[in-house]
Amino acid sequence: MPAVNETIETVQSVAESGYKWGFETDIEMEFAPKGLNEDIVRFISAKKNEPEWLLEWRLRAFAAWKTMEEPRWAAVKYPPIDYQDSYYYAAPKEKVGPKSLDEVDPELLKTYAKLGIPLREQEILAGVEGAGSVPAEGRMPVAVDAVFDSVSVATSYKERLGKEGIIFCSISEAVQTHPELVRKYLGTVVPQGDNFFAALNSAVFTDGSFVYIPKGVRCPMELSTYFRINAKSTGQFERTLIVADEGSYVSYLEGCTAPMRDENQLHAAVVELVAMDDATIKYSTVQNWYPGDAEGKGGIYNFVTKRGACRGARSKISWTQVETGSAITWKYPSCILQGEDSVGEFYSVAITNNYQQADTGTKMFHIGPRTRSTIVSKGISAGHGQNTYRGLVRIGAKATGARNFTQCDSLLIGDLCGAHTVPYIENRCVTAKVEHEATTSRIAEDQLFYCRQRGLTQEEAVGLIVNGFCREVLKELPMEFAVEAQKLLQISLEGSVG
């Protein structure tokens, strides 16, 4: 029986968020004509020199999409999207790898500089030849596959990973170099016709990452992708596929910022994860796309489908997300717990400030016996922000002894924002145990004063308290990411109290 528990609070405050990373890079683009039809799908596939089977696959997705309707059940509001008024293909012209940063498009370098990306990583991102063979001193090695305007411009650490038999490249490259693997797994977790946005993505995806970890291999470094949205009114349709074979381990980081612009931009990514027996995939996201201005103008529409399949026994998939950006977030990273004793985890921080809206959560499908899942969601609302946790825990008849623990905490800053919790629980197994806890709180005046009396500014105090509120989630992030995330939380709430 679905247990629906909805808490709604509406209150008021003045809020202004300074988006630190608003800018736009002017790189000559090679556009496909505006609009979406079969020819565009064929154009994309041809541009990417794809095999026939993939073109067929895309066309089936497109056919399915045409019959579908945009979902309307999420607690988000936005004007209708004209799918024919968008470009579906854009790529920077750079073709041959530059010899040094001097040869790299200065616009691109400026972009990196504003993002605070260290020089060494800039070289890797820009695809400078020979960069990335030695990790920077004192840092955890991070392999970066940069998705810049739909086409991966750089892939690093390939040699080192190659020694372990690990494949980490753009998905377009994988289609060329490992077609059998891509064909075997693509669309097996998120089928082409899964939902409106996934079908759209399947028809027109331009790039994304592909990862394969062979049996028994523990990936020696964090794999990372910087996503950037850059071309004006270019929808972004990233496609990521990660396969962890038996007994393997991988930690994958996805992070992004985007340039300031007035028009709303659609982003509909699909991420598929497959974990075989005893494999573990840890997928961490820091999402900081342009949220729109203080009046709610502009900002990214982030409609993402992320799903992981724990196919093997004792496999584990752990999603950690810190969502501070986008005007609208529609995202439910999910786990299909098929293998016996498999484990699914979802740790989430979602901030909505100004006029941001987030409807996010997870779905845990318990299919195999003794499957376990943990959900920890921290929603922070400020300004006029609306934050909804929407989660589904479904326990099938064969999931004997399955366990779920869900904790949803909401923090309200100001009086005009809202926090909503919508947990659905469907339990068809008597031996399963499902626990749900939810709290709603506010930053108290005495907490702020206590911090300020000790010398913190109002903003530092809010940042500290919010970081404390999110601690259980932040500690799941890899070290370097955690530091970045903490700063982001504070930045995205600047001006929310006052």
Place this chain on the structure above:
Amino acid sequence: MLRIEGLTAEIDGKQILKGIDLDVPTGEVHAIMGPNGSGKSTLSYVLSGREGYEVTGGSATFNGHDILAMEPEERAAAGLFLAFQYPVELPGVGNATFLRTALNAQRKARGESELDAMQFLKLARERMKALSMSDDMLKRGVNVGFSGGEKKRNEILQMALLKPSLAILDETDSGLDIDALKIVADGVNAMRGPDFSALVITHYQRLLDYIVPDRVHVLMHGRIVKSGGPELAQELEAQGYAAVQAAA
């Protein structure tokens, strides 16, 4: 030197401080005593800049600065520290993180270099040892699950780390057993010197056996009704506030 002249203040339109005059010369420790509800905490909040405590008249200067015109964090950076009567809990915020953030915020505001995690830990351990506090207080959430005594000791630890030039201790002694009381008193006494002054707010004379004040002031109904040397505290203990007020 802290100089308060004709200070009046209200909460929600209700006048609480009705004209406070008080000088605390640098290097001195003064005690403020008074019955419940006389305005002791209100005075400490007004001096530290808490929202909702509205100054309606008078002035307060610290080393010549008009502190009432400053933001709370500016007053902190200028050397003012308040040990809270009811220390506040910050769930999920590690005590060490809190203390380091606070110390660095003040150092930054004063144009000093910030301490990294290692430097901070070394300093904190040193100070905690002096206060006979165990390391695990650093790992726990700020005041979360602390006993009354632990919260008060945590306030003293913060004072020892932040090294203020003016400390206001608001009933730091209430609810402490004699051992904890001594630790708190040791903490304050260790800070005493030519550059440090303190306002020790207390209900009981007991604390003043351990922190011997230079002056004692009696606060009643929003006014200082009597001032004197340390012997005034004994007098209050023996005769009660009513008698002292009647005699004033």
